[in-house]
Amino acid sequence: EAQVTQNPRYLITVTGKKLTVTCSQNMNHEYMSWYRQDPGLGLRQIYYSMNVEVTDKGDVPEGYKVSRKEKRNFPLILESPSPNQTSLYFCASSLTSDRSYGYTFGSGTRLTVV
Amino acid sequence: QKEVEQNSGPLSVPEGAIASLNCTYSDRGSQSFFWYRQYSGKSPELIMSIYSNGDKEDGRFTAQLNKASQYVSLLIRDSQPSDSATYLCALQPGGFKTIFGAGTRLFVKA
Numbered sequence: 348e349a350q351v352t353q354n355p356r357y358l359i360t361v362t363g364k365k366l367t368v369t370c371s372q373n374m375n376h377e378y379m380s381w382y383r384q385d386p387g388l389g390l391r392q393i394y395y396s397m398n399v400e401v402t403d404k405g406d407v408p409e410g411y412k413v414s415r416k417e418k419r420n421f422p423l424i425l426e427s428p429s430p431n432q433t434s435l436y437f438c439a440s441s442l443t444s445d446r447s448y449g450y451t452f453g454s455g456t457r458l459t460v461v
Numbered sequence: 462q463k464e465v466e467q468n469s470g471p472l473s474v475p476e477g478a479i480a481s482l483n484c485t486y487s488d489r490g491s492q493s494f495f496w497y498r499q500y501s502g503k504s505p506e507l508i509m510s511i512y513s514n515g516d517k518e519d520g521r522f523t524a525q526l527n528k529a530s531q532y533v534s535l536l537i538r539d540s541q542p543s544d545s546a547t548y549l550c551a552l553q554p555g556g557f558k559t560i561f562g563a564g565t566r567l568f569v570k571a
Contacts, residue, residue: 387563389563391561392558392560403557406558437504450497452504455503455504
C-alpha cells in the first residue's frame with residue numbers, strides 16, 4: 348500500500364529534551380515536506396526537500412532541523428523542544444517538486460512539550 | 462493580508478444541497494491549486510487539483526479557478542453527511558513551497 352508513515356503518533360516530552368519524528372514514504376516521491384497544524388493558523392510549512400541532500404526552509408523553520416540522506420526518509424529533529432512547539436505535525440510527500448501533483452500526508456504526530 | 466484566505470465557517474447545508482467553498486489568494490504568480498478534505502482527528506487528503514482557469518469536475522466535486530480575480534472555489538453537489546469535514550485550500554505561489562489556508566468547516570445536516 349502506497350503510504351507515508353510517521354512515528355510516533357503521540358509524544359509527550361519535556362522542555363529541552365532532543366527528539367526525532369520519523370517519516371518514511373514508499374512511493375519513490377522526490378518531494379517531501381513537514382508541516383505543523385495549529386488551531387486558527389492552519390498548516391504551516393516547516394521544511395521541505397526537493398530530493399536527496401536538498402532541503403530548504405519553509406515559513407516556520409526556527410527550532411527544527413531536517414535531513415534527507417535517503418529518498419524515502421525525511422526525519423524532523425527538535426534539538427531543544429520548547430512549549431511553543433506543542434502542535435500537530437504532518438509529513439507529506441509528492442511525486443515531484445516542479446509541478447505538484449498534490450500531497451500524500453502521513454497520519455500525523457501530536458507533540459506536547461511540557 | 463493573508464496569502465490564502467478562507468472563511469472559517471462553519472458552513473451548514475442540508476443533505477442534498479450544493480455546498481460552495483471559497484478561497485482567495487494574494488500571489489498572482491500562483492500556478493497550482495488544490496483542495497484537501499480533513500476529517501476531525503485525521504490527516505488531509507487530496508480531493509482535486511486545478512491549474513487552468515475554468516471548471517474541473519470530478520464526480521460530485523467541481524473546482525473553479527479564476528486567476529484574474531484570484532479566487533478558487535469548490536462546489537460539492539448532492540452534499541452528504543459524510544462530506545462534513547474541514548476543507549483546505551492550498552496553492553503553490555511559485556518555487557517549491559505549498560501554502561495552505563486555515564480551512565472552512567462544513568456541516569451537512571441529515
